[in-house]
Amino acid sequence: xxxxxxxxxxxxxxxxxxxxxxxxxxxxxxxxxxxxxxxxxxxxxxxxxxxxxxxxxxxxxxxxxxxxxxxxxxxxxxxxxxxxxxxxxxxxxxxxxxxxxxxxxxxxxxxxxx
Amino acid sequence: xxxxxxxxxxxxxxxxxxxxxxxxxxxxxxxxxxxxxxxxxxxxxxxxxxxxxxxxxxxxxxxxxxxxxxxxxxxxxxxxxxxxxxxxxxxxxxxxxxxxxxxxxxxxxx
Numbered sequence: 001x002x003x004x005x006x007x008x009x010x011x012x013x014x015x016x017x018x019x020x021x022x023x024x025x026x027x028x029x030x031x032x033x034x035x036x037x038x039x040x041x042x043x044x045x046x047x048x049x050x051x052x053x054x055x056x057x058x059x060x061x062x063x064x065x066x067x068x069x070x071x072x073x074x075x076x077x078x079x080x081x082x083x084x085x086x087x088x089x090x091x092x093x094x095x096x097x098x099x100x101x102x103x104x105x106x107x108x109x110x111x112x113x114x
Numbered sequence: 115x116x117x118x119x120x121x122x123x124x125x126x127x128x129x130x131x132x133x134x135x136x137x138x139x140x141x142x143x144x145x146x147x148x149x150x151x152x153x154x155x156x157x158x159x160x161x162x163x164x165x166x167x168x169x170x171x172x173x174x175x176x177x178x179x180x181x182x183x184x185x186x187x188x189x190x191x192x193x194x195x196x197x198x199x200x201x202x203x204x205x206x207x208x209x210x211x212x213x214x215x216x217x218x219x220x221x222x223x224x
Contacts, residue, residue: 042118043158058209
């Protein structure tokens with residue numbers, strides 16, 4: 001079974017530019033999550049999709065972040081315009097539909113904003 | 115607000131030297147407590163889910179236990195390949211988001 005895949009693995013952009021991160025969840029997983037770790041901090045929740053619907057976006061820091069999940073399959077997270085404080089590692093995770101199914105994480109995208 | 119505190123921040127053991135990692139938590143209602151292992155440059159890898167006080171789970175040299183306020187990850191006779199950061203996270207009954215602790219960096223020396 002293929003795991004959660006994220007692309008790109010690294011991205012370096014300048015302040016003010018736009019970056020789009022992509023996540024392909026495990027096949028059949030209805031739940032898709034975005035998390036991020038900024039320097040020296042713990043991993044923090046950004047948002048949760050159930051299929052194509054946003055279930056919880058309480059962790060999104062501001063309106064420069066836009067997440068989409070087309071057709072309930074892969075998801076994208078766009079940062080526009082990027083700021084220095086957006087630097088960090090962005091993780092995607094997925095889980096099966098019911099109860100307390102564990103989240104399975106991808107290896108993350110390391111974003112550096114200069 | 116859910117909170118997770120892990121201790122110690124870092125732990126260095128000799129191969130074969132058993133020890134325990136601590137995870138203290140506060141949550142309005144516990145849906146589950148999760149342990150993950152993370153290697154450098156990788157995402158968190160799922161180890162265990164614990165649901166209620168008194169529950170225990172084991173996998174190879176690892177054993178996780180849960181009380182109403184904390185969880186322990188016991189490592190018995192560790193090997194160098196057990197070196198990693200161990201993360202604890204809670205999910206409360208109100209939502210599906212995980213709240214993570216800052217992790218314990220474990221180094222096992224041969």
